Amino acid sequence: MQSSERLKGVDVFVAVAQSGSFVRAAARLNLTGSAVGKAIARLEARLDVRLFERTTRRLCLTDAGTRFLAACTRVLGELEEAELALHGEGALLAGRLRIDLPATYGRVMVLPVLSAFLQRYPHIKPVVSFTDRYVDVIEEGIDVTVRIGSPEAWSPLLGHRFLGQDQKVFCATPGYLDAHGVPASLDDLDRHAAIMYGKADGTVSAWLVRHGSALVERRGASERIVAGDAEAQAGLVLAGLGVAQMSTWLVGRHLREGSLVRILPRHAVAGLPIHVVWPKAKEDVPRVRELVGTLCAALEWDGLNAGWNAPPLSRRTGDIDA
Numbered sequence: 001m002q003s004s005e006r007l008k009g010v011d012v013f014v015a016v017a018q019s020g021s022f023v024r025a026a027a028r029l030n031l032t033g034s035a036v037g038k039a040i041a042r043l044e045a046r047l048d049v050r051l052f053e054r055t056t057r058r059l060c061l062t063d064a065g066t067r068f069l070a071a072c073t074r075v076l077g078e079l080e081e082a083e084l085a086l087h088g089e090g091a092l093l094a095g096r097l098r099i100d101l102p103a104t105y106g107r108v109m110v111l112p113v114l115s116a117f118l119q120r121y122p123h124i125k126p127v128v129s130f131t132d133r134y135v136d137v138i139e140e141g142i143d144v145t146v147r148i149g150s151p152e153a154w155s156p157l158l159g160h161r162f163l164g165q166d167q168k169v170f171c172a173t174p175g176y177l178d179a180h181g182v183p184a185s186l187d188d189l190d191r192h193a194a195i196m197y198g199k200a201d202g203t204v205s206a207w208l209v210r211h212g213s214a215l216v217e218r219r220g221a222s223e224r225i226v227a228g229d230a231e232a233q234a235g236l237v238l239a240g241l242g243v244a245q246m247s248t249w250l251v252g253r254h255l256r257e258g259s260l261v262r263i264l265p266r267h268a269v270a271g272l273p274i275h276v277v278w279p280k281a282k283e284d285v286p287r288v289r290e291l292v293g294t295l296c297a298a299l300e301w302d303g304l305n306a307g308w309n310a311p312p313l314s315r316r317t318g319d320i321d322a
Contacts, residue, residue, distance in 0.1 A: 008039075008042070008043070009039045009040065009042055009043035009046075010043075010072050010075075010076070011029070011076070012025065012029065012031075012036055012039040012040060012043070013039075013040060013043055013051060013068070013069070013072060014069065014072050014073060014076060015028050015029055015036075016036065016040060016052070016059070017051075017052075017061055017065065017069045020058075020059055020060075021059060022036045022037055022040075022059070040052065047068070049062075049064045049068075050062050050064065050065070051064060051065035051068060052065055074141055077096075077141075078281060078282070093121045093123065093124055093286050093287045093290055094121075094123035094124060094125075094287070095123075095124065095125065095287055096125045096126075096127065097124050097125065097126045097127070097143050097144070097287055097288070097291065098126075098127050098140075098141055098142050098143045098144075099114070099126055099127065099128045099129070099142070099143065099144050099145065099291075100128075100129045100130075100131060100135050100137075100140075100142045100144075100145040100146075101128065101129070101130050101131075101145065101146050102130070102131075102132055102146060102147070102148050103130045103131060103132050103229075104229065104230040104231050104250065105146065105148060105249065105250075105274070106130045106146065107130065107231070108231065108249070108250060109249055109299060110146055110295065110299070113294065113295060113298040113299065114126070114128070114291075114295075117290075117291060117294050121287070121290070124287055135147075137158060137277060137278070137279055138155075138157055138158075138279055142279075143278060143279070143282055143285075143287075143288050143291075144276065144277075144278050144288060144291050144292055144295070145276075145277050145278070146163075146274065146275070146276055146277070146295065146299075147274070147275050147277050148272050148273075148274050149272040149273065150272075150273050150275055156280075157279060157280055157281070158277055158278070158279060158280060159277070159278050159279070159280045159283050159292075160275045160276065160277045160278075161275060161276045161292070161296055161300075162273060162274075162275055163273075163274040163275060163276060163295075163296065163299050163300050164273075164274055164299075164300060165270055165271060165272065165273045165274065166247045166248045166249045166270075166271035166272070166274070167247070167248045167268045167269065167270060167271055168208060168245050168246065168247055168248075168268065168269050168270075168271045169245065169246060169248060169251070169255075169262045169263075169265065169268045170183075170189070170207075170243060170244070170245050170262065170263040170264050170267065170268075171237060171243070171244065171245075171246055171251055171254075171255065171260045171261060171262050171263060172192075172237060172240075172242065172243045172244075172260065172261060172263060173237065173238060173239075173240045173259065173260060173261070174258070174261055175240045176240045176241070176242065176243070177261060177263075179240075180192060180193075182263070183243070183263055183264065185264070186209060186218065186264070186267060189207075189243060189264075192242060192243045193224035193225075193241060193242030193243065194207075194219075194223050194224060194225075194242055194243060194244070195224065195225045195226075195227065195233055195236050195237055195241060195242040195243065195244040196219075196223050196225070196226045196227070196233075196244070197226070197227060197228075197230065197233055197244075198226040198227060198228040199228070200228070204219075204223065204226055206218060206219045207219065207245045208245070208269050209267055209269065210267065210269055215269055224241065224242050225241060225242065230246075230247070230250055231250070233246070234246060234250055234251055234254075237251075237260065238254065238259060238260065243263065247271050248271075249274075274299075276292055276295050276296055276299075278292055
């Protein structure tokens with residue numbers, strides 16, 4: 001079957017599915033109800049599957065119809081975006097933009113940048129989700145995402161740009177250290193209240209420390225608190241309740257301001273790489289291209305490396321390493 005044949009009836013099918021009625025779809029497409037019905041019948045015959053369940057009172061999609069609608073919507077959307085890209089969308093950036101962000105990093109680091117971007121381009125209609133699960137950018141129709149960590153090999157269908165790599169540092173408040181003493185070694189940490197990160201599956205993330213050339217896991221001997229959210233974990237540390245190993249993108253500002261102090265900085269370890277990712281098929285769409293450029297300009301190194309290689313500061317505002 002020729003490619004042109006595959007497109008026949010798709011626009012009619014999408015109109016019927018979205019409107020829930022042959023009559024409303026016919027009015028939208030400026031066709032007769034009979035023409036719409038015949039187009040759907042021919043499409044079902046060609047696909048050899050029922051797309052709709054018809055009763056005297058309602059019209060609804062079958063399971064096969066639901067799956068086909070998702071595919072058709074994605075294809076028609078990409079065709080529309082290709083046309084807009086060719087015309088450059090004029091001087092106006094507009095249209096739907098599907099964005100997926102890591103939960104905590106997205107709220108803390110990306111959302112302020114995204115908010116300013118949307119103020120500049122009020123005709124863009126964003127759909128934003130926050131999740132730490134694996135996302136299939138192509139299958140889920142995502143236009144732009146930020147990912148912490150990276151696959152062993154990038155899909156050839158995806159464009160990606162490296163933003164930076166955070167560090168994980170041990171930290172506590174000056175008040176906590178005044179009351180409980182400053183750990184002079186990793187073994188000394190065992191005598192301190194540990195504020196750990198709890199995963200969704202109920203396990204607790206261990207601290208990562210360097211042993212020779214390898215990274216090994218080490219657990220705080222006194223797990224005083226387990227928090228299932230990185231922002232909450234940082235808040236508990238800022239409340240002076242213990243010591244934690246935190247990402248510099250999350251606590252960099254507090255380290256600079258002196259509300260937190262970095263402990264044992266020689267034991268800081270590299271965290272996960274952070275990337276902006278987008279489908280290559282959409283990289284010429286102006287709103288996608290503009291958002292990718294904005295995120296890279298705002299997030300590349302800035303904020304990730306905050307305090308990484310800062311010169312030694314005072315006891316109250318910097319690093320402590322006995």
